[in-house]
Amino acid sequence: MEKIRRNxxxxxxxxxxxxxxxxxxxxxxxxxxxxxxxxxxSEDIDILRDVMNDFDLGRIETVTGAAGxxxxxxxxxxxxxxxxxxxxxxxxxxxxxxxxxxxxxxSDILSSPxxxxxxxxxxxTEYCEAGADFVLTMxxxxxxxxxxxxxxxxxxxxxARHSSKVYEGSAVNINYVSGSGNIETMSLSRxxxxxxxxxxxxxxxxxxGGTARGxxxxxxxxxxxxxxxxxxxxxxxxxxxRIQGEKSLMILKITDDDPASAIVAPAPWLEA
Amino acid sequence: MEKIRRNxxxxxxxxxxxxxxxxxxxxxxxxxxxxxxxxxxSEDIDILRDVMNDFDLGRIETVTGAAGxxxxxxxxxxxxxxxxxxxxxxxxxxxxxxxxxxxxxxSDILSSPxxxxxxxxxxxTEYCEAGADFVLTMxxxxxxxxxxxxxxxxxxxxxARHSSKVYEGSAVNINYVSGSGNIETMSLSRxxxxxxxxxxxxxxxxxxGGTARGxxxxxxxxxxxxxxxxxxxxxxxxxxxRIQGEKSLMILKITDDDPASAIVAPAPWLEA
Numbered sequence: 268m269e270k271i272r273r274n275x276x277x278x279x280x281x282x283x284x285x286x287x288x289x290x291x292x293x294x295x296x297x298x299x300x301x302x303x304x305x306x307x308x309s310e311d312i313d314i315l316r317d318v319m320n321d322f323d324l325g326r327i328e329t330v331t332g333a334a335g336x337x338x339x340x341x342x343x344x345x346x347x348x349x350x351x352x353x354x355x356x357x358x359x360x361x362x363x364x365x366x367x368x369x370x371x372x373x374s375d376i377l378s379s380p381x382x383x384x385x386x387x388x389x390x391x392t393e394y395c396e397a398g399a400d401f402v403l404t405m406x407x408x409x410x411x412x413x414x415x416x417x418x419x420x421x422x423x424x425x426x427a428r429h430s431s432k433v434y435e436g437s438a439v440n441i442n443y444v445s446g447s448g449n450i451e452t453m454s455l456s457r458x459x460x461x462x463x464x465x466x467x468x469x470x471x472x473x474x475x476g477g478t479a480r481g482x483x484x485x486x487x488x489x490x491x492x493x494x495x496x497x498x499x500x501x502x503x504x505x506x507x508x509r510i511q512g513e514k515s516l517m518i519l520k521i522t523d524d525d526p527a528s529a530i531v532a533p534a535p536w537l538e539a
Numbered sequence: 540m541e542k543i544r545r546n547x548x549x550x551x552x553x554x555x556x557x558x559x560x561x562x563x564x565x566x567x568x569x570x571x572x573x574x575x576x577x578x579x580x581s582e583d584i585d586i587l588r589d590v591m592n593d594f595d596l597g598r599i600e601t602v603t604g605a606a607g608x609x610x611x612x613x614x615x616x617x618x619x620x621x622x623x624x625x626x627x628x629x630x631x632x633x634x635x636x637x638x639x640x641x642x643x644x645x646s647d648i649l650s651s652p653x654x655x656x657x658x659x660x661x662x663x664t665e666y667c668e669a670g671a672d673f674v675l676t677m678x679x680x681x682x683x684x685x686x687x688x689x690x691x692x693x694x695x696x697x698x699a700r701h702s703s704k705v706y707e708g709s710a711v712n713i714n715y716v717s718g719s720g721n722i723e724t725m726s727l728s729r730x731x732x733x734x735x736x737x738x739x740x741x742x743x744x745x746x747x748g749g750t751a752r753g754x755x756x757x758x759x760x761x762x763x764x765x766x767x768x769x770x771x772x773x774x775x776x777x778x779x780x781r782i783q784g785e786k787s788l789m790i791l792k793i794t795d796d797d798p799a800s801a802i803v804a805p806a807p808w809l810e811a
Binding site: 273274275277278279280281282283285286287290300314315317318319321322324325366367368370371372374375378379380381383384406407408410411414417418421422423424425426428433434435436456458459472 | 545546547549550551552553554555557558559562572586587589590591593594596597638639640642643644646647650651652653655656678679680682683686687689690693694695696697698700705706707708728730731744
């Protein structure tokens with residue numbers, strides 16, 4: 268085989284690393300892939316680390332020890348996150364997206380891959396050191412963003428459902444009070460999570476916090492801890508939610524009697 | 540600013556391109572990013588194209604003309620697809636995943652990012668020239684794979700639901716006969732798709748084809764054509780489905796009275 272040049276090795280390695288965020292690849296993997304010495308690969312990785320830093324494209328990290336190696340973490344700088352969410356907020360503000368009852372149509376945003384990926388990376392950046400074992404979401408609309416977050420953290424996605432299904436096996440069901448005040452059911456397969464794991468809750472929308480509260484209660488049934496709760500959008504009203512400490516990307520202000528009043532703004536923590 | 544070397548340019552460019560599959564970036568974008576001449580960038584792209592080919596990591600394509608530029612397509616070679624699905628099939632075969640009623644538990648696979656991404660890329664590869672405007676799926680379990688497919692094709696994901704929701708605006712509802720023989724409802728927001736678009740249907744499971752038939756009927760209501768139907772898993776029985784021409788990644792053979800008989804095999808088209 269012809270000798271592989273540094274620019275070729277680095278491009279291919281960057282592709283492999285970024286395909287599997289947070290997964291640790293041993294140096295040997297790349298030594299074998301490129302028929303190169305460990306010292307050569309170490310130099311490549313050092314350069315790659317600087318490139319990703321310089322262009323604000325995430326972080327290359329080396330892990331020492333027996334299980335050591337190199338991994339890519341798609342961390343988003345606060346400045347980049349702020350700019351992205353500002354642009355998105357502008358796009359979502361305005362009367363044409365307001366629906367009867369004071370709701371906002373943004374399903375298109377929640378399933379546009381380019382947008383969803385970055386939202387997931389921003390959330391993942393906030394919780395990258397929290398040690399979550401999986402991302403939990405409640406069907407349906409939050410699934411793409413929750414998946415993108417799980418992908419960026421390199422951990423599985425777990426989806427709670429409104430009812431238990433035959434193809435999920437035995438399940439734990441709980442009842443919770445939804446935003447509309449109804450008693451609803453939330454169900455999760457027993458096989459989906461293990462005791463003493465840690466969950467990061469990600470969902471699309473937070474109003475009163477009933478569903479989020481339900482997810483926290485559901486995790487208690489599994490003896491699973493919560494490392495954080497993140498949402499794409501939360502409503503300014505009610506100010507008092509049934510959960511605390513959440514991180515939302517955007518805040519929606521809207522009054523039922525004046526749809527033209529709809530304003531979407533980046534969440535304050537992004538400004539810090 | 541210090542001069543940026545070729546290996547730095549190529550690694551950063553690869554990262555930017557692979558983050559947004561099928562999106563065409565103009566040469567000027569990269570010329571500005573790296574303060575480099577067009578001729579230099581063209582050389583970089585030529586090398587990058589060969590690297591991706593050599594390591595079977597997808598394809599770099601250049602598009603000529605006024606809207607021209609360069610894009611990355613995460614195409615998976617048939618050999619790589621076959622190996623991946625063979626490994627997955629082995630992992631899913633066996634009695635411990637069989638549930639009462641002859642169902643198979645594989646929700647964990649459907650939400651594991653590393654697996655989902657590749658399944659999405661395999662499906663995207665099959666339909667990369669079909670000109671789909673969006674990927675359509677029916678809630679819930681197929682959403683991650685459908686999202687990964689949409690991401691690989693660089694098109695939006697559209698999610699049909701069991702009932703219309705206040706935050707989706709006015710919707711079109713249809714009734715369909717589900718696998719269990721019940722009449723169920725499928726709903727899609729009017730804003731979600733436009734007339735004369737083309738849909739690629741992606742879902743997790745195909746048994747009788749009732750839900751898939753429903754999605755096809757739903758698209759007819761919107762005057763949307765179907766370019767293909769793809770599934771993660773289909774059952775060997777019934778052999779006659781309510782749709783035709785589908786591409787599934789795996790075939791499940793299982794008899795209700797003998798759970799130990801569960802066999803998951805790669806679909807025959809992967810062998811071709």
